[in-house]
Amino acid sequence: MRVLFCTDGSNISYHAIQNFAEWAKDFTVDIICAIDWSYIPDTVVVEDSDFVAYCKNSAESILEYSEKFLSELGLNIGDKIKMCGTAVDCILETLNSREYDYVVLGSHGKKGIQKWLGSVSQEIASISPVSAYVSKEKNYRQRILFAVDSSDICPQVVKSTLDMFNLKDKEIYLATVFEIPDYLFLEGNVDSSWILDIEKKQLNSANFLLNKFESIFKDYDLTLKNKVILQGNPSSELIKYLAKESIDLIVCGIRERKNIAKFLLSSVSKRVLESTKSDVLIVRQDNQ
Numbered sequence: 181m182r183v184l185f186c187t188d189g190s191n192i193s194y195h196a197i198q199n200f201a202e203w204a205k206d207f208t209v210d211i212i213c214a215i216d217w218s219y220i221p222d223t224v225v226v227e228d229s230d231f232v233a234y235c236k237n238s239a240e241s242i243l244e245y246s247e248k249f250l251s252e253l254g255l256n257i258g259d260k261i262k263m264c265g266t267a268v269d270c271i272l273e274t275l276n277s278r279e280y281d282y283v284v285l286g287s288h289g290k291k292g293i294q295k296w297l298g299s300v301s302q303e304i305a306s307i308s309p310v311s312a313y314v315s316k317e318k319n320y321r322q323r324i325l326f327a328v329d330s331s332d333i334c335p336q337v338v339k340s341t342l343d344m345f346n347l348k349d350k351e352i353y354l355a356t357v358f359e360i361p362d363y364l365f366l367e368g369n370v371d372s373s374w375i376l377d378i379e380k381k382q383l384n385s386a387n388f389l390l391n392k393f394e395s396i397f398k399d400y401d402l403t404l405k406n407k408v409i410l411q412g413n414p415s416s417e418l419i420k421y422l423a424k425e426s427i428d429l430i431v432c433g434i435r436e437r438k439n440i441a442k443f444l445l446s447s448v449s450k451r452v453l454e455s456t457k458s459d460v461l462i463v464r465q466d467n468q
Contacts, residue, residue: 181207181344182258184283185250186271186304188213189242192286194249195318199459200284201253202321203345203429210278211246212261213239214270236262267300272307280310281344287316302453305462311340315459319428323405325353325458326431327418327448328393330385333465337433338393341463342400352397354407355421356389357414358382383409415451422458429459 181204187193197209215236243260250257263270275283285301305312324347328334386409394404406425410417422430432449453460 181205181281182279183207183209184271184274184278184280184310185209185211185246186214186267186283186285187211187242187246188267189238189245190286192315192317194246194286196286196313196315196459197250197255197284198253199315199319199321199428200282200313201255203324203347203350204282205344205346206256207281208256208258209250210258210261210274210280211243211250212263212271212274213242213246214267215239215262215264216267216270268303271300271304272309275309282311282313283308284313285315287314302450305453305460306450308462308464311464312462313459314453314462316457319459320426321428323351323353323425323427324429324431325355325418325422325425325427326393327452328354328356328389330389331433333433335393335396336465337431337463338396340465341431341461342397342402347400347402351405352402353425353427354390354393354397354404355410355418356386357410357412357417358386359411359413415448415455418448418452419455422452422456427458429461430456431461431463433463433465 183200183204185193185197187197215238239262243262247257247260261274263274271283283304285304287301301314305314324345326338326341328338390407390409394407397404408421410421418430421427430452432452434449449460449462453462
C-alpha cells in the first residue's frame, strides 16, 4: 500500500499521519510539500532570488523534519516531493501521476508556506482520485464508526477498509440513519396508525441493514462494539453521535462521478467533514 502524506510543517499534519499509522496496515509513505506563492501580494516580486531561496529552504526543512518524524514512527518512507504552485494543483498532479491508495491531510494550516493545508483538505477529499484521510487533531485512534446505508457502494466501502486497516484491537461501531418524514401536511387526513406502520417498516429495514453489515465484520473475524439506528437528519445525527461516543474515526463512502469536481462529496459527508472533531476517511469507489 502506498500513501501520499501532505504536510505544510504544521503539527496537525503530523498528527494526521500519526493517527493514520495507528489504523493502516504496512504501507510506504511519500511526503509532499508545496511551495504556494498564491497568497503573496502583487507588489512582491516572486522571482526575487532571496525570497525564492527562502521558500525552497523552508520546504526542504519541512521535508527533512517530516522524514525524521516518520522514521521515528517506524514507517517506511518513499519519495520526498517538493513542488511549486497552488497546493491543490500540486497534490492532484502527484496523485494523478503516481499510484496511491490514500492521501493523508490535516485540516488546519498556518500562514505563509504553511497556510495551505487547512484550506485545501476538503477540496482534495472531494476531488481526489484516491481515498482521503483527513484529521483535525491527535486522538486515541481506538474507536471507529462505519456509517452505512442501502447504497450499492457501501459494502465495497466497508470491505476495502477492512482489507487495508488493522482493526483487531479497535472498538468498531456501526450506524445507519433514517430520516423521519414530515407528516404535518397529512394531519387530519390519515389514520395515525398508518404513520406508525411506516415508521415500524423503516425501523425493520434499518435493523436488517445493520445485521447484513454485521455479517461482513464477522467474515473478517471482527466483533462490533455497538450498532445503532439513528433517526433524524443524517449529518446532524452522525455528528452528535460522534461527539457522544468520542469516536476517533468515521468511515464514509463516495462514488466516483466523472465531469463533476466541486460538488463531489455528498451533503452528509461534507457536513461531517466540516463539523466533527473526529478523523474522517472518505473511501472512493468507482462506478459499477
